[in-house]
Amino acid sequence: xxxxxxxxxxxxxxxxxxxxxxxxxxxxxxxxxxxxxxxxxxxxxxxxxxxxxxxxxxxxxxxxxxxxxxxxxxxxxxxxxxxxxxxxxxxxxxxxxxxxxxxxxxxxxxxxxxxxxxxxxxxxxxxxxxxxxxxxxxxxxxxxxxxxxxxxxxxxxxxxxxxxxxxxxxxxxxxxxxxxxxxxxxxxxxxxxxxxxxxxxxxxxxxxxxxxxxxxxxxxxxxxxxxxxxxxxxxxxxxxxxxxxxxxxxxxxxxxxxxxxxxxxxxxxxxxxxxxxxxxxxxxxxxxxxxxxxxxxxxxxxxxxxxxxxxxxxxxxxxxxxxxxxxxxxxxxxxxxxxxxxxxxxxxxxxxxxxxxxxxxxxxxxxxxxxxxxxxxxxxxxxxxxxxxxxxxxxxxxxxxxxxxxxxxxxxxxxxxxxxxxxxxxxxxxxxxxxxxxxxxxxxxxxxxxxxxxxxxxxxxxxxxxxxxxxxxxxxxxxxxxxxxxxxxxxxxxxxxxxxxxxxxxxxxxxxxxxxxxxxxxxxxxxxxxxxxxxxxxxxxxxxxxxxxxxxxxxxxxxxxxxxxxxxxxxxxxxxxxxxxxxxxxxxxxxxxxxxxxxxxxxxxxxxxxxxxxxxxxxxxxxxxxxxxxxxxxxxxxxxxxx
Ligand code: GDP
Ligand code: MG
Numbered sequence: 211x212x213x214x215x216x217x218x219x220x221x222x223x224x225x226x227x228x229x230x231x232x233x234x235x236x237x238x239x240x241x242x243x244x245x246x247x248x249x250x251x252x253x254x255x256x257x258x259x260x261x262x263x264x265x266x267x268x269x270x271x272x273x274x275x276x277x278x279x280x281x282x283x284x285x286x287x288x289x290x291x292x293x294x295x296x297x298x299x300x301x302x303x304x305x306x307x308x309x310x311x312x313x314x315x316x317x318x319x320x321x322x323x324x325x326x327x328x329x330x331x332x333x334x335x336x337x338x339x340x341x342x343x344x345x346x347x348x349x350x351x352x353x354x355x356x357x358x359x360x361x362x363x364x365x366x367x368x369x370x371x372x373x374x375x376x377x378x379x380x381x382x383x384x385x386x387x388x389x390x391x392x393x394x395x396x397x398x399x400x401x402x403x404x405x406x407x408x409x410x411x412x413x414x415x416x417x418x419x420x421x422x423x424x425x426x427x428x429x430x431x432x433x434x435x436x437x438x439x440x441x442x443x444x445x446x447x448x449x450x451x452x453x454x455x456x457x458x459x460x461x462x463x464x465x466x467x468x469x470x471x472x473x474x475x476x477x478x479x480x481x482x483x484x485x486x487x488x489x490x491x492x493x494x495x496x497x498x499x500x501x502x503x504x505x506x507x508x509x510x511x512x513x514x515x516x517x518x519x520x521x522x523x524x525x526x527x528x529x530x531x532x533x534x535x536x537x538x539x540x541x542x543x544x545x546x547x548x549x550x551x552x553x554x555x556x557x558x559x560x561x562x563x564x565x566x567x568x569x570x571x572x573x574x575x576x577x578x579x580x581x582x583x584x585x586x587x588x589x590x591x592x593x594x595x596x597x598x599x600x601x602x603x604x605x606x607x608x609x610x611x612x613x614x615x616x617x618x619x620x621x622x623x624x625x626x627x628x629x630x631x632x633x634x635x636x637x638x639x640x641x642x643x644x645x646x647x648x649x650x651x652x653x654x655x656x657x658x659x660x661x662x663x664x665x666x667x668x669x670x671x672x673x674x675x676x677x678x679x680x681x682x683x684x685x686x687x688x689x690x691x692x693x694x695x696x697x698x699x700x701x702x703x704x705x706x707x708x709x710x711x712x713x714x715x716x717x718x719x720x721x722x723x724x725x726x727x728x729x730x731x732x733x734x735x736x737x738x739x740x741x742x743x744x745x746x747x748x749x750x751x752x753x754x755x756x757x758x759x760x761x762x763x764x765x766x767x768x769x770x771x772x773x774x775x776x777x778x779x780x781x782x783x784x785x786x787x788x789x790x791x792x793x794x795x796x797x798x799x800x801x802x803x804x805x806x807x808x809x810x811x812x813x814x815x816x817x818x819x820x821x822x823x824x825x826x827x828x829x830x831x832x833x834x835x836x837x838x839x840x841x842x843x844x845x846x847x848x849x850x851x852x853x
Contacts, residue, residue, distance in 0.1 A: 214247070216243070233260065237259070261812070261815040287314060289325060319333075351527075358529070359407040362516060365436070367436075370441065370467075371436055398550070409590050409592055419453060431459070432516060436464050439465050445690060462499070462519060465479075529555070533608075534555050537566050538551060553587045563617050654671075657690055682748050702729045761788070766779045766838070781843070782825070783821050789808070793846055829843065
């Protein structure tokens with residue numbers, strides 16, 4: 211490019227010559243007439259500056275315009291139609307950006323926005339029906355907040371008395387209520403104690419508990435661990451403890467069967483302390499209560515403690531909104547699908563439109579746990595619902611929505627998604643998924659043949675961590691003896707854990723569940739293999755080391771004061787190349803004055819991605835304006851290198 215006359219530059223920029231002369235004056239560039247000649251450097255800088263102003267004006271204009279709402283991804287054709295231009299025009303713009311796109315091609319959000327901006331149009335992401343509904347619920351959640359009653363689950367080893375205890379608790383309370391029709395089994399019931407309510411979930415077993423959690427349903431506020439005083443802590447007790455801990459739910463202990471002559475409460479307390487659940491009277495913080503599911507002894511005290519614990523937890527929700535909750539169980543009854551749920555927030559009313567998973571409907575009838583027809587269900591209430599069109603899975607979330615077509619729409623879309631997922635090739639959970647963002651912990655479930663090897667593997671893992679000084683930590687969520695079971699798989703699924711088996715096999719059910727849910731199970735017969743493998747996992751999860759690579763260097767030749775706060779730099783790339791959006795540092799007299807990022811890079815009027823050695827350009831630095839002639843900017847790339 212050679213020197214240029216003012217009117218020609220105005221033409222290039224697509225603005226009025228008079229405006230350009232006015233602008234030049236503000237920049238202290240003296241011009242006598244529209245025929246005056248500007249030198250190359252000045253012209254380039256003027257172009258850079260004015261195009262920036264024009265860009266800004268365009269952006270402002272877009273902000274003022276109403277936005278077109280779009281569902282992403284959007285095809286090129288649909289976008290063009292929405293903007294009101296011909297698709298081939300859009301293709302031409304893309305070609306200018308060196309993007310070859312077919313008319314039916316999906317455009318991502320960023321590209322669609324850039325294209326729309328070319329036409330001075332703003333885009334607004336159109337919420338799907340589901341997103342809209344969730345948004346409404348979320349907003350309402352923060353409304354009027356009051357106390358709600360606790361929801362409790364009993365867990366423990368088989369035959370330690372969960373069912374007996376639950377029945378006793380219920381019968382003690384039942385005498386007060388008058389049972390109406392036939393008692394409905396709805397998977398949970400409410401008891402009243404000292405004027406407060408407590409909801410007990412009647413689907414004990416840690417597998418069911420964790421299955422619900424794997425679906426994202428955390429309904430339980432408090433776990434009561436039932437341990438028989440004549441038997442003590444057993445393998446499934448340990449599992450229940452580990453499952454509750456993985457879910458971050460507080461644990462209370464009911465030491466059951468204290469009526470038995472061979473009951474040994476102290477032994478149970480000692481075992482609890484050994485398992486990391488030190489009772490309060492032993493100096494820990496675990497509440498324990500001795501009870502009998504047969505005589506009813508201690509049950510009132512246990513309920514007192516549940517209420518106390520609930521008080522501390524300050525459980526609160528908005529009861530004055532559309533209801534939301536979790537499906538406990540469902541079955542086909544005479545009246546059609548009977549779905550029992552626990553309301554978590556809001557109030558469920560007759561006639562409400564409901565959706566759970568891929569099922570939807572309208573509430574025709576509501577039953578409480580005594581089989582009585584009710585008109586409303588409040589937070590923490592378990593309730594049976596008639597009116598669903600089919601039976602949702604337990605653990606599925608249910609929502610009330612405001613209109614029927616929306617409910618059908620959401621259900622249909624979810625069904626489509628499930629179908630698509632089934633067609634897609636199965637993708638294994640990647641190791642990166644296993645360490646949830648920000649928390650660098652590899653969660654493990656460890657199963658071995660004998661206790662000795664459980665300790666040996668644990669020790670080796672600890673040594674590995676110490677020796678290698680990995681930043682990654684690991685946490686054994688559960689360790690036990692015997693084959694890998696479905697309960698292990700469900701826990702791994704709910705907690706994003708990796709299952710390691712040493713000298714053990716995997717149960718058939720667990721195997722197919724693991725395959726279905728894509729839970730990773732690794733089996734070993736040599737300890738060295740296990741450790742070497744985990745070392746690889748650690749390495750893979752480690753943050754890569756970052757290395758800097760020099761990209762290029764430029765010199766600032768001339769600085770123009772555009773305004774008090776804004777300067778622009780006319781530059782020359784003296785070495786390598788300069789790329790937009792790369793990190794850089796600015797040096798003055800050999801000292802680093804600024805470290806940041808090159809946010810704009812222009813050749814004449816155009817934004818460019820890079821400028822090669824020997825060429826002039828204009829740059830903008832993120833959050834830095836104090837540039838001077840003679841400053842040097844070095845740009846570099848940051849590369850990841852695996853250790
Ligand atoms: P679950 O498997 O944990 O549900 O245990 P169950 O409630 O089915 O109880 C297993 C057995 O222990 C049954 O025979 C009960 O009668 C008995 N049992 C439960 N609780 C007590 C108790 O507090 N005292 C006595 N003596 N027996 C109990
Ligand atoms: Mg039972």
